[in-house]
Amino acid sequence: MPYVNVKITKENTTKEQKQEIVSGITSLLERVLGKNPKTTFVIIEEIDCDNWSIEGMLVSQRRDCTETK
Amino acid sequence: MPYVNVKITKENTTKEQKQEIVSGITSLLERVLGKNPKTTFVIIEEIDCDNWSIEGMLVSQRRDCTETK
Amino acid sequence: MPYVNVKITKENTTKEQKQEIVSGITSLLERVLGKNPKTTFVIIEEIDCDNWSIEGMLVSQRRDCTETK
Amino acid sequence: MPYVNVKITKENTTKEQKQEIVSGITSLLERVLGKNPKTTFVIIEEIDCDNWSIEGMLVSQRRDCTETK
Amino acid sequence: MPYVNVKITKENTTKEQKQEIVSGITSLLERVLGKNPKTTFVIIEEIDCDNWSIEGMLVSQRRDCTETK
Amino acid sequence: MPYVNVKITKENTTKEQKQEIVSGITSLLERVLGKNPKTTFVIIEEIDCDNWSIEGMLVSQRRDCTETK
Numbered sequence: 001m002p003y004v005n006v007k008i009t010k011e012n013t014t015k016e017q018k019q020e021i022v023s024g025i026t027s028l029l030e031r032v033l034g035k036n037p038k039t040t041f042v043i044i045e046e047i048d049c050d051n052w053s054i055e056g057m058l059v060s061q062r063r064d065c066t067e068t069k
Numbered sequence: 070m071p072y073v074n075v076k077i078t079k080e081n082t083t084k085e086q087k088q089e090i091v092s093g094i095t096s097l098l099e100r101v102l103g104k105n106p107k108t109t110f111v112i113i114e115e116i117d118c119d120n121w122s123i124e125g126m127l128v129s130q131r132r133d134c135t136e137t138k
Numbered sequence: 139m140p141y142v143n144v145k146i147t148k149e150n151t152t153k154e155q156k157q158e159i160v161s162g163i164t165s166l167l168e169r170v171l172g173k174n175p176k177t178t179f180v181i182i183e184e185i186d187c188d189n190w191s192i193e194g195m196l197v198s199q200r201r202d203c204t205e206t207k
Numbered sequence: 208m209p210y211v212n213v214k215i216t217k218e219n220t221t222k223e224q225k226q227e228i229v230s231g232i233t234s235l236l237e238r239v240l241g242k243n244p245k246t247t248f249v250i251i252e253e254i255d256c257d258n259w260s261i262e263g264m265l266v267s268q269r270r271d272c273t274e275t276k
Numbered sequence: 277m278p279y280v281n282v283k284i285t286k287e288n289t290t291k292e293q294k295q296e297i298v299s300g301i302t303s304l305l306e307r308v309l310g311k312n313p314k315t316t317f318v319i320i321e322e323i324d325c326d327n328w329s330i331e332g333m334l335v336s337q338r339r340d341c342t343e344t345k
Numbered sequence: 346m347p348y349v350n351v352k353i354t355k356e357n358t359t360k361e362q363k364q365e366i367v368s369g370i371t372s373l374l375e376r377v378l379g380k381n382p383k384t385t386f387v388i389i390e391e392i393d394c395d396n397w398s399i400e401g402m403l404v405s406q407r408r409d410c411t412e413t414k
Contacts, residue, residue: 001179001284001285001328001330001335002282002283002284003141003179003181003282003283004280004281004282004283005280005281005283006278006279006280006305007250007278007279007280007281008277008278008305008309008311009277013309015119015127015129017308017309018119018120018127019122019126019127019130020304020308021304021305021308021309022122022125022126022127023122023125023126024300024304024308025301025304026122026124026125027125028296028297028300028301028304029282029284029297032293032296032297032300033284033289033293033297035284037124037125038123038124039123039177039330040123040124040125041121041122041123041139041141041179042121042122042125043076043116043120043121043122043141044120044121045116045120046120047250047252050222050225051225051250051251051252051253052248052249052250052251052277053226053229053230053233053248053249053250054245054246054247054248054277054315055233055244055245055247056229056230056233056234056244056247056249057226057229057230058222058225058226058229059277060222061226070146070147070190070192070197070386071144071145071146072144072145072348072386072388073142073143073144073145074142074143074145075140075141075142075167076140076141076142076143077139077140077167077171077173078139082171084257084265084267086170086171087257087258087265088260088264088265088268089166089170090166090167090170090171091260091263091264091265092260092263092264093162093166093170094163094166095260095262095263096263097158097159097162097163097166098144098146098159101155101158101159101162102146102151102155102159104146106262106263107261107262108192108261108384109261109262109263110259110260110261110346110348110386111259111260111263112214112254112258112259112260112348113258113259114254114258115258121139123139123177128139145388153326153334153336156326156327156334157329157333157334157337160329160332160333160334161329161332161333164329164331164332165332175331175332176330176331177330178330178331178332179328179329179330180328180329180332181283181323181327181328181329182327182328183323183327184327185388185390188360188363189363189388189389189390189391190386190387190388190389191364191367191368191371191386191387191388192383192384192385192386193371193382193383193385194367194368194371194372194382194385194387195364195367195368196360196363196364196367198360199364208317208353208354208397208399208404209351209352209353210279210317210319210351210352211349211350211351211352212349212350212352213347213348213349213374214347214348214349214350215346215347215374215378215380216346220378224377224378227373227377228373228374228377228378231369231373231377232370232373235365235366235369235370235373236351236353236366239362239365239366239369240353240358240362240366242353246315246399248277248279248317250279259346261346261384266346291395291403291405294395294396294403295398295402295403295406298398298401298402298403299398299401299402302398302400302401303401313400313401314399314400315399316399316400316401317397317398317399318397318398318401319352319392319396319397319398320396320397321392321396322396
């Protein structure tokens, strides 16, 4: 019955990549802990580079986030 | 002083439905635990169907999320 | 498929009260949004009064949290 | 190695204000707890006024959120 | 720079299992999205079975959570 | 009406340090964004060193977390 929340910066992650991440995490939890995939939730939150900081500086100040949308 | 975070898939939830959910949860916490509504926060986060999975599969792969916006 | 996280201060909430809260929220989401209870998660997190502040002051400084445990 | 999540209502917060918040929090954690800024994350989440309630009422019902975007 | 939060019920997960989960998720994010492990955080939160519900019923009502600690 | 969640590793943070953090963050949000302290929540979550990883390794594997309690 796990709930997993993955936060990443928003930079053109494709649906195929998201699918690979959620299925990978779900399988891992099943394999290591015996968790039932039917009640495993994985949520991906894509955070704008203006809204995430490391070392006290917004990511958008540190590098180019090529956000096409 | 409760803080409640409700995550649902994004699929045309109306403002009236949101109002009903937040007032319902606030009343419930007041009735059961005596929590003061004046300091009860409820936040609703609507997650894109491409970003939520169950059973290792994105919701957008499983069914149609008729997101009009 | 909702995921709900309820954060309250830790002060002797009973199992019966918790049961009332989780069933109340689950029913509300089913009634208002048609969400399936079988895939509705509610998690209650009880936060120590030393670790929660309002108005810039820890709850444990503001009032007595009669935490028996 | 702290992780800080700041949730505010979405109402035209500028990049400069965000920068001031993230650097202020990072410095505070370094000064008070000796936390290394290189591994301090701060994330700001801006929540639509239709999705946040206090006292059981959506913020958008309580006041004008002059969201220009 | 991902931040991952894994919530599971508290039932004697060992340190070895936790290590396997965090390294597995970190590798997955590196392989699929090119995320740098040096700035990848994974946090595991173990939730008491009295504080987690599915289908409107606390896990501790549904089955035995053999919590030895 | 901000809600701030601060996650740090659990290693003997004192009540005085916690008080300094919560009042510092509350003041910062008031000064930069004009947020009302009366409706500003700050929650500190102390995560066991066995439950937090960076670079795919649990903190408890990387260094000594002198947790006296």
